[in-house]
Amino acid sequence: MRYTVIGGGVGCARFVKGLREHVRRTGAEDRIDVIVNTADDWWVSGLRISPDHDSLLYALAGVNDDGRGWGRADETERVSSELAAWGAAPDWFTLGDLDLGTHIARTTWLREGATPSEVFRRLGSRWDLGVTLHPATDAEIDTHVQTADGGSMHFQEWWVRHRAQVAAVSFAQRAIADARPSPGAAETIAAADAILLAPSNPVVSVGPVLAVPGMREALLAADAPIVGVSGIISGAVVRGMADACLAAIGVATSAEAVALHYGARSRGGLLDGWLVDESDASAVEPLDAAGIRARAVPLWLRDPGTSAQLAADTLALAADLRGEVRDGR
Template identity: 70%
Template sequence: MKVTVLAGGVGGARFARGVREHARRSGDIERIDVVVNTGDDWWLAGVRIWPDHDSLLYTLAGENDDERGWGRRGESERVAAELQAWGVTPPWFTLGDLDLGTHLARTAWLRAGETPSQVARRLGTRWDLGVTLHPATDDEIDTHVVVEGGDRMHFQEWWTRHRASLPAIRFEHAGIAKASPAPAALAAIGAADVVLVAPSNPVVSIGPILAIPGMRDALRRAPAPVVGVSGIIGGAAVRGMADSCLAAIGVETDAAAVARHYGARSRGGLLDGWLVAEEDAASGPALTADGIPSVAVPLWMRDADTSARLAADALAHASTLRADARRA
């Protein structure tokens, strides 16, 4: 079986790790591809930073700082202190020394003419990740946020400096109208037996992937079932201030509301199926009636066992959907 995951951020990284753990335990998966959000990316101090990609890279490599939830474990910040002393970087965004090494290597390869997809492949060879990471696009589509009062700032400033506390009016992706999906990302979607939408932020992690011209069409044409996993449990975001992002686009912080935001693929949307938490089981029948067959399972990814079980549940739901489609 070939599995492709759409992901970004900490929740996406943990879910991808769970899919890999299930693959290692079951032996049922021959390949895992992850299409990674690039909307969080930005330039800082002359280097190109890929926050979502690096969360996935470090988590899958076993190098992530699990206490902070981001960055490298065993990190130091001597260079960051110097950069801030020179006024090159703001005090609210700190680059760890080990992390900076990744950014410098990436930027060197980009400036030498390699595409982001080529760079991601090079970065992925250092550790045995067990998956292949693909930027959703090779074009730059940095996210900016327009807040109340009309001020516009890079997503990283809104997210990291202000902790999403400034009410957002809208999110804009610079240059996205001229962007296109990365060829490797499209190939991974087209070759998949199952496409999984990770429990990542639906607005700023999955949203930019879907907003790339041609990406939704590729997912609608995909022969594989598309199954999403809710990142909302019991009316609360598990991580990442998703409630502030959902409010900006007029979507309730609710598992069923997010599913309807993605929409049923049978009705022009994205999803063939959806996983909700046991706390949200009551929403299942109505979602199924709306064309998004839903099942309630434990969604908390507390360790390798619970993460692998969630991946198994998502794949089982996809298998059921596939069987139902054949019988129809």
């Protein structure tokens, strides 16, 4: 079986680790591909930084700082401090010394002419990840935030420096009209037996992936069922500041509202299935009525066991949906 996951950031990394754990426990030879958001990438001190990719890379390699949720474990920050002292880097965006090694390697290869897809492959080859990472697109589509005061700033400044406290009215990816799905993304969507939306930020992690021209069309044409996992539990975000992003686009912070934001594939939207937490079981019936098959299961990822179980629950819903397609229902 082939499973394709779409997302980015810590939520996606934890979900993918659970999926990998489930596959290993079952002894299957299933393949996992992840289409990674690249719209929060940006240039700092002449280096190309890819936060969502690196969160996945480090987590899957087992070298991430699990306490902070980002960056490398046992990190030092001497170079970052020196860059800030020279005024060559913002003092609110800290890069660890080990992390800088990744960014320097990435930038070197990009300047030599490698595509982001090739860079993903080279970085991923260092460790036995058990997963293949693909950029959503090989184009640069950095997200910029339009603020309520009429200003505009890169997403990272809004997210890291201002902690999403500056009122936002919209999010836009620069030059996205000319972007196309990366070859790896397009191939894995077409070949997938199940397509899974990770519990990532629906606005700035999943949203930009879907906004790549041709991506949504590829997903809608896929034979595989599309099942999403809510990153909202009991009306609150599990991690991060997705509530500020949702408020900016007029979507309530609830598992039901996010599913309806994606919409039912049978009605021109995206989802065939959606998992909510047991505490949000009241959303199941209205979502079913809206054409999205919903189930309430435990969503908290507390350890490898609970993470693997969530993966199993997600794949079980996908299998049921796949069976219905075969039966013509």
